[in-house]
Amino acid sequence: xxxEKTTINRRSFLKVSALAGGGMMLSFSWLAGCKPTPDGVLAxxxxxxxxxSYIKIGENGIVTLMAPNPEFGSNVKTSLPMILADELxxxxxxxxxxxxxxxxxxxxxxxxGGSQSIRQGWKILRTAGATARQMLINATAQAxxxxxxxxxxxxxxxxxxxxxxKAGYGEMASRAAGVPIPxxxxxxxxSDFKIxxxxxxxxxxxxxxxxxxxxxxxxxxxxxxIAMIAHPPAFGLKVKSVEDAAARSMPGIKDVFTIKTLSxxxxxxxxxxxxxxxxxxVVGSTTWEVMNAKKALKIEWEEISDSDIIVQGWGGKxxxxxxxxxxxxxxxxxxxxxxxxxxxxxxxxDGDPEGAFKKAAKILERTYSAPYLAHNTMEPVNCxxxxxxxxxxxxxxxxxxxxxxxxxxxxxxxxKEKIHIKLARMGGGFGQRAYGHxxxxxxxxSQKINAPVKMVYTREDDMTYGIYRPTYxxxxxxxxxxxNNLIGFQVxxxxxxxxxxxxxxxxxxxxxNYLAEGWQLDSNITIGAFxxxxxxFIAGAEQSFLDEVAELAGKDPIEFRxxxxxxxxxxxxxxxxxxxxxxxAGVLKLVKEKxxxxxxxxxxxxxxxxxxxxxxxxxxxxxxVIKNNNPVVQKVYAAVDCGIxxxxxxxxxxxxxxxxxxxxxxxxxxxxxxxxxxxxxxFDKYRMIRHSEAPKSIEIHFVQSETDPTGLGExxxxxxxxxxANALYKAKNKRLYDQPFVSGVTIDLKT
Amino acid sequence: MAVINLNVNGKKQAVDVDPQTPMLWVLREHxxxxxxxxxxxxxxxxxxxxxxxxxxxxxxxxxVSSAENKAITTIEGLSENGDHPVQKAWLEHxxxxxxxCQSGQIMTAVALLHDNPNPTDAEIESAMHGNICRCGTxxxxxxxxxxxxxxxxx
Numbered sequence: 001x002x003x004e005k006t007t008i009n010r011r012s013f014l015k016v017s018a019l020a021g022g023g024m025m026l027s028f029s030w031l032a033g034c035k036p037t038p039d040g041v042l043a044x045x046x047x048x049x050x051x052x053s054y055i056k057i058g059e060n061g062i063v064t065l066m067a068p069n070p071e072f073g074s075n076v077k078t079s080l081p082m083i084l085a086d087e088l089x090x091x092x093x094x095x096x097x098x099x100x101x102x103x104x105x106x107x108x109x110x111x112x113g114g115s116q117s118i119r120q121g122w123k124i125l126r127t128a129g130a131t132a133r134q135m136l137i138n139a140t141a142q143a144x145x146x147x148x149x150x151x152x153x154x155x156x157x158x159x160x161x162x163x164x165x166k167a168g169y170g171e172m173a174s175r176a177a178g179v180p181i182p183x184x185x186x187x188x189x190x191s192d193f194k195i196x197x198x199x200x201x202x203x204x205x206x207x208x209x210x211x212x213x214x215x216x217x218x219x220x221x222x223x224x225x226i227a228m229i230a231h232p233p234a235f236g237l238k239v240k241s242v243e244d245a246a247a248r249s250m251p252g253i254k255d256v257f258t259i260k261t262l263s264x265x266x267x268x269x270x271x272x273x274x275x276x277x278x279x280x281x282v283v284g285s286t287t288w289e290v291m292n293a294k295k296a297l298k299i300e301w302e303e304i305s306d307s308d309i310i311v312q313g314w315g316g317k318x319x320x321x322x323x324x325x326x327x328x329x330x331x332x333x334x335x336x337x338x339x340x341x342x343x344x345x346x347x348x349x350d351g352d353p354e355g356a357f358k359k360a361a362k363i364l365e366r367t368y369s370a371p372y373l374a375h376n377t378m379e380p381v382n383c384x385x386x387x388x389x390x391x392x393x394x395x396x397x398x399x400x401x402x403x404x405x406x407x408x409x410x411x412x413x414x415x416k417e418k419i420h421i422k423l424a425r426m427g428g429g430f431g432q433r434a435y436g437h438x439x440x441x442x443x444x445x446s447q448k449i450n451a452p453v454k455m456v457y458t459r460e461d462d463m464t465y466g467i468y469r470p471t472y473x474x475x476x477x478x479x480x481x482x483x484n485n486l487i488g489f490q491v492x493x494x495x496x497x498x499x500x501x502x503x504x505x506x507x508x509x510x511x512x513n514y515l516a517e518g519w520q521l522d523s524n525i526t527i528g529a530f531x532x533x534x535x536x537f538i539a540g541a542e543q544s545f546l547d548e549v550a551e552l553a554g555k556d557p558i559e560f561r562x563x564x565x566x567x568x569x570x571x572x573x574x575x576x577x578x579x580x581x582x583x584x585a586g587v588l589k590l591v592k593e594k595x596x597x598x599x600x601x602x603x604x605x606x607x608x609x610x611x612x613x614x615x616x617x618x619x620x621x622x623x624x625v626i627k628n629n630n631p632v633v634q635k636v637y638a639a640v641d642c643g644i645x646x647x648x649x650x651x652x653x654x655x656x657x658x659x660x661x662x663x664x665x666x667x668x669x670x671x672x673x674x675x676x677x678x679x680x681x682x683f684d685k686y687r688m689i690r691h692s693e694a695p696k697s698i699e700i701h702f703v704q705s706e707t708d709p710t711g712l713g714e715x716x717x718x719x720x721x722x723x724x725a726n727a728l729y730k731a732k733n734k735r736l737y738d739q740p741f742v743s744g745v746t747i748d749l750k751t
Numbered sequence: 752m753a754v755i756n757l758n759v760n761g762k763k764q765a766v767d768v769d770p771q772t773p774m775l776w777v778l779r780e781h782x783x784x785x786x787x788x789x790x791x792x793x794x795x796x797x798x799x800x801x802x803x804x805x806x807x808x809x810x811x812x813x814x815v816s817s818a819e820n821k822a823i824t825t826i827e828g829l830s831e832n833g834d835h836p837v838q839k840a841w842l843e844h845x846x847x848x849x850x851x852c853q854s855g856q857i858m859t860a861v862a863l864l865h866d867n868p869n870p871t872d873a874e875i876e877s878a879m880h881g882n883i884c885r886c887g888t889x890x891x892x893x894x895x896x897x898x899x900x901x902x903x904x905x
Contacts, residue, residue, distance in 0.1 A: 073849030073886050208850035209838040211786015211826035218785040288776040378851040427851025428885050459791045660887025683795035692876035694889035
């Protein structure tokens with residue numbers, strides 16, 4: 001058992017402390033959207049007693065657990081409360097889960113992203129659950145006049161063995177809410193978990209399959225207007241003039257105007273990415289009417305000039321250059337090819353890479369590239385806002401409310417505590433919803449028209465707005481000696497506007513002579529986090545390259561990687577390698593065993609890949625068969641070490657999704673530009689993976705572990721690009737270096 | 752504007768709208784049935800799938816006037832409590848991730864099973880081709896369709 005100081009989540013007790021000694025029954029009027037669990041309609045209690053921000057217990061033993069983080073499909077609305085429930089020691093069937101609003105005074109970390117929800121919520125939620133349990137025990141000990149140490153709990157029942165006394169949590173909840181908060185609490189042993197590690201259904205499953213309103217798009221209220229925006233059709237353009245007479249006269253239209261969301265000198269945080277700060281807005285009664293009026297706008301655009309914006313990001317304050325000009329993909333490619341030839345910033349250097357290449361027996365050099373990608377969440381950008389002189393109410397999809405509240409406050413002229421952000425279920429996030437520009441836009445529109453408003457982007461607005469995954473290129477170089485040992489390794493990676501190189505990741509630490517370099521080019525096309533930033537490109541490049549190096553060395557690709565990891569484990573080069581070689585090797589060995597790697601099957605072509613990111617280790621083997629001259633992904637095996645798995649079936653679901661999404665983006669994902677105009681604006685042009693193109697079968701194996709949980713939403717995504725490329729090489733005897741691997745509408749490979 | 756008589760989920764009602772308004776927006780904003788989702792507006796993603804006289808159609812491309820007096824079923828009309836065999840199969844396989852596309856996926860699957868109670872994998876893939884899921888739940892959808900097919904044949 002671990003003894004945990006309750007200071008770790010002291011803020012969740014703030015309200016309780018303030019009321020200590022007084023009545024503990026709290027109003028939960030702010031707690032909206034409290035829905036019964038799928039297991040059936042629970043009898044709601046007459047009174048709720050709050051033990052801390054996350055937990056309230058009814059007199060009848062029903063427990064409401066707050067899901068602190070916004071839900072975008074990674075199932076944290078179910079798995080985070082499972083952690084609370086296990087330490088609280090209650091029966092999951094008596095649990096109601098409610099989505100918390102953004103409330104930083106009461107909740108520690110309300111950010112869904114970077115695969116960190118479970119990892120960073122783990123100790124906070126366990127402590128909150130264990131503390132509430134201890135308060136129930138202490139209150140019961142007082143009531144029964146017995147030592148607290150003699151009271152045990154199970155499934156929401158308090159028990160004192162020698163006296164035979166028993167009571168439900170509900171009976172003791174009122175008293176428990178009044179006892180002092182313990183300074184320290186015992187956390188469970190891993191072997192004592194009853195809920196963590198067992199599969200529990202999505203708490204919103206029934207609401208989803210019956211079409212209940214859950215999403216920002218579904219929100220409505222009395223008197224609410226609809227707003228749509230027109231943003232420039234190209235990066236590098238801004239509004240010059242607007243002719244809106246026709247639009248204004250159309251049915252249902254209330255107003256047409258232009259807004260400025262952030263002033264040019266506003267010091268932004270790293271998530272204030274706003275492609276177009278000036279937008280033309282049409283407001284009306286219904287979406288269809290506003291959509292039609294938007295088409296009747298006549299807007300003249302003009303080119304922007306060079307400008308700078310100031311960004312206060314995690315890396316400190318920096319000035320970001322926004323160059324003028326209408327950029328094109330062909331121009332990008334030419335510039336990137338030029339940059340790739342030049343020496344770049346050295347990110348890490350071990351030994352004597354130049355010397356190693358001079359004395360090498362064999363040298364392999366390969367260049368990999370990938371295009372910009374659009375997130376294409378199924379729910380387009382939208383947000384509800386109602387801003388008055390006193391306060392702002394916001395409801396919409398947002399992964400990171402804490403990153404946008406300051407900008408809302410500054411722009412609206414309201415103190416942060418007067419800005420109430422409610423967290424909608426998101427129809428996908430994938431990083432795009434970490435950027436809350438839409439919340440500022442909706443709020444500015446509401447403030448301007450002095451009415452509640454829901455702002456909705458069309459699919460075209462959404463797909464052409466920017467905040468894309470950057471375009472990247474990476475050149476790898478390997479030196480082998482006469483015995484086929486890898487004696488030198490270089491990676492030079494670049495991109496627009498950021499490079500993709502993680503200099504301290506494998507194979508850094510496993511090669512004596514190592515060089516990592518990065519370069520970048522400015523652009524006015526905005527970029528943002530996209531499922532496993534940088535890793536989503538560099539894993540595919542690196543793991544494709546290592547496959548080719550293994551082949552050149554005449555070694556099995558898994559054995560070749562294991563040899564390198566052996567070196568990194570026993571005699572690591574450098575001291576800041578960011579991976580654990582044993583866990584890395586562990587997933588490779590597991591996938592080798594589960595996929596029966598050494599047993600070849602006729603007409604099945606296999607590729608392997610392994611990668612570490614978001615604190616987790618994943619190895620994948622992908623099998624292809626050829627049907628009607630087309631490659632078909634028959635099966636994917638994944639071995640995953642993400643520590644303890646909280647909700648195994650949901651974790652498997654997300655892993656399957658990561659693999660399908662990765663195959664889709666590797667084969668088809670691509671955004672291109674011509675004179676600043678994004679050339680794809682809807683799903684007729686932007687190809688997404690569809691049912692028939694998904695693997696026929698996926699097997700995910702989690703390493704049995706008692707290590708604290710790490711990331712899962714992202715880690716299965718990056719390695720599949722290379723597993724696919726390596727299998728396609730086996731099938732077609734042709735290496736693939738440039739994503740997407742498929743162009744046009746057929747699945748035939750580019751030749 | 753024109754008064755259009757509709758028959759949605761067995762309920763007859765009239766709306767006064769531009770006759771060209773897509774059924775999608777009539778359902779969502781005039782009848783408050785928001786289970787049918789806007790995804791693309793060009794019938795390329797399937798999120799807005801409903802049944803018109805039992806056929807799966809994309810409601811974002813269906814003018815309300817052409818649905819006058821025809822039987823329309825939306826996700827809300829499949830069952831009161833999620834106990835339609837296809838919805839039950841979806842819950843059994845815990846299919847949804849973000850959940851946004853799932854109403855459309857379910858409506859396409861129900862129409863498929865109505866026409867073909869025991870589809871092969873290839874027939875499922877072909878019938879469901881028009882429904883995109885960015886979260887990548889395709890394998891679970893395929894499994895759920897098969898489970899629903901089995902339960903319907905019992």
